Amino acid sequence: MSIARKSGLPVKRSRFDVEADIVVVGGGAAGLASALFAHWQGNEVVLLEKADELGGTTRKAAFWYWVPNNRHMQEIGIEDRKEDCIRYMARLSRPEAYDPEHPTFGMSQWEYDSFAAIYDNASPATELLAEKGALEYRHCDFVPDYWAELPEDKAPKGRVLVPKGARESMSDGGEVAIRTMSAKARADGVDIRTGHRVQRTNVDESGAIVGVEADTALGTTVTFKARKAVIFASGGFSHDVDMRKNFLSVPVFGGCAVRTNEGDFVNIGAAAGAQLRNMNYAWMCPIVLEKALNDDPSLIGTFSPSGDSMIYVDRNGRRVTNEKLAYNESAQAFFTWDPTKSEYPNLVLVAIWDARSQQYSASDEYGRFIVPEGKDDGHVIKGDTLAELTSNIRARFKKYANRTGNLTIADDFEEALKSTISRFNKFAREGKDPDFKRGERQVQLLFNGPAAESPAAPNPTMYPISDEGPYYAALLTGGSLDTKGGPVTNANGQVLNHTGRPIRGLYGVGNCVASASARAYWAGGATLGPILAFAYLAANAASGEPRR
């Protein structure tokens, strides 16, 4: 059940319905971890979640978590020096400003401090969660960073963990983590209330934040006093259409964040005087166009573009990108801008595959668009021949043209597609893709997905597309996992005002606040590892606030 947004300016209030030391807003990993850490510091904690159940975007995630210099790396002797790790983070976050000789690698002090905080705290946070039984993990020593080949990556494998109880494919890590973290929070006595949408903060005479007001699905408003602090952990703005348009650097149609991620804290924080930062950036991934246009809550980013006999082509039937790029990078291909025509020519690309990939690469994990029989395949376009497929692709483009800036496929699409397939098939037979270097990096193999056994194929990411149908297609676009912008915090999670000073009593963690990562997706779990670090820092700092 949804509760309408009525966010407003902070208000003063002398009486509250509920009191606690610390009020946490949001019931995904950031909120649950903040609540647990705060509770373990001896605080009374209330956790408010807008949805009817806990989990947020985390529940939809695989919950890999990127933990630099983690305990296992230390035990097995993988060196991960702080300076090296920060250098890697800096190189990818703001490539245009990276300076290897500079004391903060060309980053601002805020960025540098944020990276240092991640390095220093992700592991202690992780260990504490494990030790307390809230989130045990296993080490994924085979998983490379997404830029493992960069000379700046001195520890290309070893930083990724996953919840211990996750299945072998690791795709259900989020469900496992939410189950164990929320069970622990309940067992420890965190006061958890779902169906509460926080709409505004309360301030005292001194301007400190001392509580929040939440609306419920019943239409009531419940007020919560926070003696020490409020910690927002309420997610990004992936599902607020206006905010996407007004802030993101590219025109995404949606993302795989949970539908309740509507940017509440951008408004609530700004109204409380917070400075906004990195509003232009998002954690990016390709997505199935139609799921986004239809606001399908099951939408998952295409993290693993499975299929070896599979290519992406543009509206002209030509390949324009390496289909196997890591998702954050792959998503950029859709936003190529043509300044000579004033259009995004690649806003929609078409994945095309044959019966082999359909048979062997179908899966309902990791947002794959090749789905098994019996699963929802409303997004799959079929054709017994390339001619029929083309005709059906054309019709599908037309169906959505009024929402894609009138994208249509070229008249000679089929002919161009045939020539594209012939060229790709040659590459596949040779195992080399001189056009886009498909399959040449570790991360591309990591996410290659299930495929038919083909010991003779020289490159496991490529196999010739069959001369015979049936053929399949899906329309893809670029989307967000979730956004990276919001109120800016210091390394202790304190929200800062326009003069750079903390707004007393107000903290933020996770996708609802600014991430210094900017352009970067350092590795699988680059979202959740830092989130746990900042939850740990924010809870500890909030715990040290005086009771008001």
Place this chain on the structure above:
Amino acid sequence: MSIARKSGLPVKRSRFDVEADIVVVGGGAAGLASALFAHWQGNEVVLLEKADELGGTTRKAAFWYWVPNNRHMQEIGIEDRKEDCIRYMARLSRPEAYDPEHPTFGMSQWEYDSFAAIYDNASPATELLAEKGALEYRHCDFVPDYWAELPEDKAPKGRVLVPKGARESMSDGGEVAIRTMSAKARADGVDIRTGHRVQRTNVDESGAIVGVEADTALGTTVTFKARKAVIFASGGFSHDVDMRKNFLSVPVFGGCAVRTNEGDFVNIGAAAGAQLRNMNYAWMCPIVLEKALNDDPSLIGTFSPSGDSMIYVDRNGRRVTNEKLAYNESAQAFFTWDPTKSEYPNLVLVAIWDARSQQYSASDEYGRFIVPEGKDDGHVIKGDTLAELTSNIRARFKKYANRTGNLTIADDFEEALKSTISRFNKFAREGKDPDFKRGERQVQLLFNGPAAESPAAPNPTMYPISDEGPYYAALLTGGSLDTKGGPVTNANGQVLNHTGRPIRGLYGVGNCVASASARAYWAGGATLGPILAFAYLAANAASGEPRR
């Protein structure tokens, strides 16, 4: 003299140093026009300017102004229907959402209303300014819209005006406009105070804005009561490094806005509860890299990339764009993102020309990088041979590598450049550029700039580059004229809060507030025409406010 930013939350105040009906903040075209319109409605008006002199970015501009359906078009019979004009604006503003069949062409109501307000009010505003002698104009019937060839442009010529007293090349329109508008404002009794940086607003018990507080270079604070309203017209955030990084969709090094455009109203407006919009967009233009890196206040955007025997090449010595694209579009070439390398490969491009272009295409107007002898040419790299030029280009890249993400030129730059020149020269001789279609659109001829007479050259934008030196080069990057984001206003210029309601007493006009134009640069003067329309609307609406 600069006055430090100390912007803060609105404060209450019972006594003020100065009182007026309407306080206008900013002394460029938006502020002067707002002040004049408000004065002519019978209001006492104070105008506050941060710098020591009036003019803002306007003074640096050519001050073309785009006025749809203007009086001259009507007189000479150029039809410019409202629906057609809005359609053209919509098509270019949000190409990914444009829907020709939709009642608002796929735009939001806010966007549509904004475009309609421009169409309806730019001409009345212009006529009133002319009639009162504040800003007389002449009609530029030969100047095409920047997208004159689009089928959506039903009035491709006729919408552009320029101040009457501007020189024939029209480059000094801004100086003329500031001179005549400020003379009129002074003559009419507008209370103009320079050297006043507004830092915050004042609110009354009801939450209405009733004044502002300004710091002066002497360190004093002067308070101004606004009985009816405050109109901010204080420019964008081109020169606030953090805001650029946090909001713009691309990493620009700077822009040609006046140095005092530091985003004051983003902070002041947000602190007053304003909703921010279109923070990701800017009016774009190529700029000379070194002028931006050196914070050179004389920086002007490269509006006219003069030189026929002139090309742009990338770090590999290859052409990557049409050098003569209109500036807003040309600037995009620098921000091509390479997701496979995590870098902006074209962040710096090199303009290269020969003695012919140096001799005949040099000029100190319109931000041309080919400047006449005796003018500041610190940005020009020279070489008697291509080998020497290459070596000097290499050195210049190195000098700035710590600020460009370590961009260097390729080892085989010289060799590649030779082959690029040979290919370009063939195109020039044939008059056709199949790679980038140079010179094929009207706007490219409009901005081609001075050139040697060459009646036999089939394409006046291209001429073969000489086999013999001397050669010249300049490093270019993409920049902003100024930014497009800020507090959102309705069509009356009223600043809106997070629930979409006006903040009483608070108005905004020009680059300090959100422009619905988003991606678009419809034509020369697409900045100033709409600014005059919104100054007119805001002044009229503010004039109708009750005295508080």
